[in-house]
Amino acid sequence: MASDTTLAPVDRDETLAEKVYGRLRGALVGGRLVPGQKLVHRQLAAELGVSPTPVREALLRLVSEGALDLDVRGISWVPRLSPGRYAEIMDLRGELEGRAAARAALLATPEEIATLRAIHDRLMEGRRAKDAPVVLAENERFHFGVIAIARMPVLQKVVEHLWTQAGPTINLLLTVPRPDWPNGHPHEDLLRALDAHDADAARAAVERDLREYAKIVAPLLERDSGHGNPD
Amino acid sequence: MASDTTLAPVDRDETLAEKVYGRLRGALVGGRLVPGQKLVHRQLAAELGVSPTPVREALLRLVSEGALDLDVRGISWVPRLSPGRYAEIMDLRGELEGRAAARAALLATPEEIATLRAIHDRLMEGRRAKDAPVVLAENERFHFGVIAIARMPVLQKVVEHLWTQAGPTINLLLTVPRPDWPNGHPHEDLLRALDAHDADAARAAVERDLREYAKIVAPLLERDSGHGNPD
DNA sequence: AAATGATATTTGCTATAGCAAACATCATGA
DNA sequence: TCATGATGTTTGCTATAGCAAATATCATTT
Structure with a gap:
C-alpha cells in the first residue's frame, strides 16, 4: 500500500x-x-x-x-460536544463519506472490495467477542478504506479531522448495548453496492450507517454537554 | 460581531x-x-x-x-497543487459552501443580507480600482459571511482549511485578466436567493461561483505543478 | 576537469530555563 | 464563619542551547 x-x-x-x-x-x-x-x-x-x-x-x-x-x-x-455540534459533524461526515463511497463504487477493484470485506469480517468477529477496541479499529479502517479507494486525499484529511472531533463521544456509545442491525449491517449494503458499481446505493449505505450511528449517540449527548469547564 | x-x-x-x-x-x-x-x-x-x-x-x-x-x-x-488536487479542493468547497448557502437562505435576516451586500459592493469597487488585496479580502469576507449566517461552525473550520490550501494558487489568478461575468456576478445571484429564501438557488449560485473561478485557475496550474522540490 | 573526501554551516528536533499570569493554599482579621 | 490577603506552586509561552543529520563549501586526488 x-x-x-x-x-x-x-x-x-x-x-x-x-x-x-x-x-x-x-x-x-x-x-x-x-x-x-x-x-x-x-x-x-x-x-x-x-x-x-x-x-x-x-x-x-x-x-x-x-x-x-x-x-x-x-x-x-477534551471538548464536550453539544448535540448540535455532534449532529453537524455527523452530517458532514455523511455528505463527505457518502461522496467518497459513490466515487469508490466507480473505481473499486475486486481486490480492494475483498480487502474491505475482510476488514468488515474482523469487525463483526470483534463484535461477537465484545472486543470494543477491535471493533473501533476495524470500523475506522473500513471507513478510511473506502475513502482510499476513492482516491480523494483532501477529503480524506477532512474526514480524519472530523473523525477525531467525534472521537471522545464513543465512550458514551460503549456504555450502551449495540444495536443488532435488524436490516443487516450497512457495511454489507455498501460492499454489495461496490460490487455492483452502484454509486447511489453506495452513498445511501454510508449515509444510513452514519445516520443510525448518530441516532444512538445523540440522545446520550444531551446529559453530557455541559457548558462550563469543571475540572 | x-x-x-x-x-x-x-x-x-x-x-x-x-x-x-x-x-x-x-x-x-x-x-x-x-x-x-x-x-x-x-x-x-x-x-x-x-x-x-x-x-x-x-x-x-x-x-x-x-x-x-x-x-x-x-x-x-509551499505546495505545488496538482490540477487534480486543486479540482478536489474546489469540488469540496462547492459542496460544503453550497450546503452552507442553502441553509443560510433559510436563516438569513435582512440585516445579514444587507451586510453581505455591502461586502460585495466593496469587492466590486475594489475590482474597478484594480486593488487586488481588497478584492481578495472582501471575497473571503463574503464567503465566510455566508457560512456565518448558516451557523455551521464545524463546516466553517473545514472551509477555512480548504481556503488556505488553495491560497497560493491565487497569485496565478492575478496574472490573468479577470472575467467580466457576462451573466452577472454569482454573488448577486446568491444575494437574490437569500432575499427569496430560495435554498436551491443559493446553492446553485455558490457552485457556479466556484466552478467559474476554478475554470479560470485550473489551466494555469498545468504548467506549474512540478513534482520535485527544486530550491 | 571530474570525482572524492574533509570540513564548516545549516537546520529540524528535543530539552531546558526563565518569566509572568493564574491558581491553590493557608494564615490573618473582621 | 467568612472574607481578605500573602505566599508558594503550577502552567503556558518564549527564548536558548545542544545534538545529529543533511547540506554546502572547498581542497585534494586521479
Whole structure:
C-alpha cells in the first residue's frame, strides 16, 4: 500500500511529537479521554517520559484539528460536544463519506472490495467477542478504506479531522448495548453496492450507517454537554 | 460581531505563535508565497524578530491544516497543487459552501443580507480600482459571511482549511485578466436567493461561483505543478 | 576537469530555563 | 464563619542551547 514503485522504503522514524500525537489521537478516538478532561502538557510529558516541547506540539496540532479545545488561558480540554455540534459533524461526515463511497463504487477493484470485506469480517468477529477496541479499529479502517479507494486525499484529511472531533463521544456509545442491525449491517449494503458499481446505493449505505450511528449517540449527548469547564 | 451579550470583552492578546500564524496564512491566501518555496523557521524567526519556537509552531499548524507540505526531512514547503488536487479542493468547497448557502437562505435576516451586500459592493469597487488585496479580502469576507449566517461552525473550520490550501494558487489568478461575468456576478445571484429564501438557488449560485473561478485557475496550474522540490 | 573526501554551516528536533499570569493554599482579621 | 490577603506552586509561552543529520563549501586526488 505504501510504495508500488521502485526502491526507496526507509521511511524516517517518527519524531517524538508525532508519536505523542498518535498516542493522544488514539486515546481520543478510542474513547479513553473523557470530555471535559484537562490536558496539561507538562504532566503528560512526565508521564510519557519526554520533554514538554513535543507534547505541546502534539496538543496544539490536535487543537488546530478541532479535536481539542483551547481556552483563553491556553489550557487544552477534551471538548464536550453539544448535540448540535455532534449532529453537524455527523452530517458532514455523511455528505463527505457518502461522496467518497459513490466515487469508490466507480473505481473499486475486486481486490480492494475483498480487502474491505475482510476488514468488515474482523469487525463483526470483534463484535461477537465484545472486543470494543477491535471493533473501533476495524470500523475506522473500513471507513478510511473506502475513502482510499476513492482516491480523494483532501477529503480524506477532512474526514480524519472530523473523525477525531467525534472521537471522545464513543465512550458514551460503549456504555450502551449495540444495536443488532435488524436490516443487516450497512457495511454489507455498501460492499454489495461496490460490487455492483452502484454509486447511489453506495452513498445511501454510508449515509444510513452514519445516520443510525448518530441516532444512538445523540440522545446520550444531551446529559453530557455541559457548558462550563469543571475540572 | 464578537459579543452581543453582557460584559466580558478583554480578549487576551494573541500569542506570538498566533501572530506568526496569521501573518503566514495571510501571505498564503494573499498569494505572496510562491508554490515550491521553502520556509525555514530560523530564517523566518530572524526576519520577524522572534525566537524559532513560535515560528515552528505556526509552520506546523499550517502543515496540519494542509496549507504547507512537510518533506521527510522536516522542511516546510509551499505546495505545488496538482490540477487534480486543486479540482478536489474546489469540488469540496462547492459542496460544503453550497450546503452552507442553502441553509443560510433559510436563516438569513435582512440585516445579514444587507451586510453581505455591502461586502460585495466593496469587492466590486475594489475590482474597478484594480486593488487586488481588497478584492481578495472582501471575497473571503463574503464567503465566510455566508457560512456565518448558516451557523455551521464545524463546516466553517473545514472551509477555512480548504481556503488556505488553495491560497497560493491565487497569485496565478492575478496574472490573468479577470472575467467580466457576462451573466452577472454569482454573488448577486446568491444575494437574490437569500432575499427569496430560495435554498436551491443559493446553492446553485455558490457552485457556479466556484466552478467559474476554478475554470479560470485550473489551466494555469498545468504548467506549474512540478513534482520535485527544486530550491 | 571530474570525482572524492574533509570540513564548516545549516537546520529540524528535543530539552531546558526563565518569566509572568493564574491558581491553590493557608494564615490573618473582621 | 467568612472574607481578605500573602505566599508558594503550577502552567503556558518564549527564548536558548545542544545534538545529529543533511547540506554546502572547498581542497585534494586521479
